[in-house]
Amino acid sequence: MCGVFGAVLPGAEPTEAAAVATMGLFALQHRGQESAGVAVSDGEQLMLYKDLGMISSVLDERRLPSLRGNLAIAHCRYSTTGSTIWENAQPTYRQGPRRAIAIGHNGNLVNTRELLTQLTGGRARLPASTDTELLTALLADEDAPDTVAALINVLPKVRGAFSLVILDQRTVIGVRDPHGFRPLVLGKLPPAIRPGGPDDGLFDDDDSRAGWVLSSETASLDMVGATFVRDVEPGEIVILEEGRAPRSVRYAEANPKLCVFELIYFARPDSYMEGRNLYEVRRRMGEQLAMEHPVEADLVMPVPDTGAPAAAGFSEQSGLPYREGMYRNRYAGRTFIQPSQGLRHRGVTIKLNPLREVVNGKRLIVVDDSIVRGTTTKRIVELLRKAGATEVHVRISAPPIYHPCFYGIDTSIETELIASTHTEPEIREFIGADTLGYLSIRGVLAALDLPYDRFCFACFDGNYPEPVPYDAASRKFMLEEPLAGAVRG
Ligand code: SF4
Secondary structure, eight states: OOEEEEEEOTTOOTTHHHHHHHHHHHTTGGGOOSEEEEEEEOSSOEEEEEEESOHHHHSOTTTGGGOOSSEEEEEEEOOSSSOSSGGGOSSEEEEOSSOEEEEEEESOBSOHHHHHTTSTTGGGGOSSOSHHHHHHHHHHHOOSSSHHHHHHHHGGGOOBOOEEEEEOSSOEEEEEOTTOOSOOEEEEEOOOOOTTSSOOSSOOSOTTTSEEEEESSHHHHHHHTOEEEEEOOTTEEEEEOTTSOOEEEEOSOOOOOEEHHIIIIISOTTOEETTEEHHHHHHHHHHHHHHHSOOOOSEEEESTTTTHHHHHHHHHHHTOOBOOOEEEOTTSOOGGGSSSHHHHHHHHHHHEEEOHHHHTTOEEEEEESOOSSSHHHHHHHHHHHHTTOSEEEEEESSOOOOSOOOSSOOOOOGGGOHHHHSOHHHHHHHHTOSEEEEOOHHHHHHHHTSOGGGEEOHHHHOOOSSOOOSOGGGGGGGGGSOHHHHHHO
16 A cells, blocks of 8 residues: 555646645655655656655655645655665656656556566566566556556556556556456646735636645645546546646556455545545544444443444444543554564554553453454553453454455465464464454445445455456565566565
8 A cells, every 4th residue: 555646737836746645745744654756757757766764754855845846746655565675666667768757656566477588688677676676667658658558558558556656757547457446536736826926825727827736645635736537437538738738648447446445444535535534434434443343341442543433433323431541652654654564563552552440340342443463463462451450342443354465465474364274262362362353245235235246355254356466475666576586476
């Protein structure tokens, strides 16, 4: 999972596009905390700055003034292919024989080995080990009159999850794979305000003077003052240029399978997907959970902050009071995103502290949105018991995760997923809870009020919309294997 943002700002000050892209990216920091970067074009030249670290430490006031141009893309990374090293940070950049392009990618390709065989010169030509670097090289090499034509040639060979923002000299382009696994939305900004000019900053119907943005989530449109226009459709290319309205090209038939985990957990609660506000969706999941797994208790509390909307719904449905029984240090990062198990385990103690006054002597219903490896939940239950809780009933507002994700979420291989190696009673025992209840797929759909076939549920039911290679153990570091093996595929 990553965050991507793109901006075209006609008539703006030369550093505004990079600033808007960075501000938009700030609202997507939860989608990736390993690296950040911005690429800009002034119509002639592309410039790029990227580094490992949080957005605020990478894209600060020392860097942004040098990124000049009215076109920009930005990316924050959480790795699903390749290690966390500088070379793998994005946007990628490549000066090919045909064109110079930069790409920000949210998702994960599933036919990387196959694509590598199509790259002239093979693995040795790639300076980094990500699927995005390979795609960038293929597009920069492609014998086509422009980037859109190159995309139309190359994309039908690419399989997997990709929501892309692409920058060349004169365009910012948004692309979604035919399933639309990862979200991407189009927004519109009012025209630039010029001193002494006619603009008052109010929304203007003149599309040729408007600014246009692309983002992983609607919440970041709000942050930069853009209005939501529409989703980039699965199988669609949206082309943004200065001085004209966005153009749309369809390169594949749509077969929408939006990742349901985006709605359950990953995306921000103030974002909208499928016309639904995600806070409201999650609150309704909590209501469903209370109907499916009622239990006698004194209070309902969330695992902060991810369990909060579902805990509110559980409380309303059950009639039990809602309390915050733990404090979460918001500056410690997401444990799920930290790369190693050891760090993840340590991260829990850094982040969460029970509120003894609230939990002591109480029977608790503790609501969270997922259990991946179980170690975080086990630690939470331990902390709550230590703080005096008499009973801990764990309720999860999602079904058990049985299968790995190949489409851009690093849920690890089966052997690390507790639900795939343990029965529910074994999981309850492992985490040390008095009772455990997961929301059913039917309950998720009731909360969404949308049909099953609109979404990917593969990590819950193994029904992968796009065939996946089953070398799960090596997939993340595929392009870091010995070159001959990788090219041989
Ligand atoms: Fe989302 Fe799971 Fe499908 Fe991956 S496998 S895209 S996490 S629903």
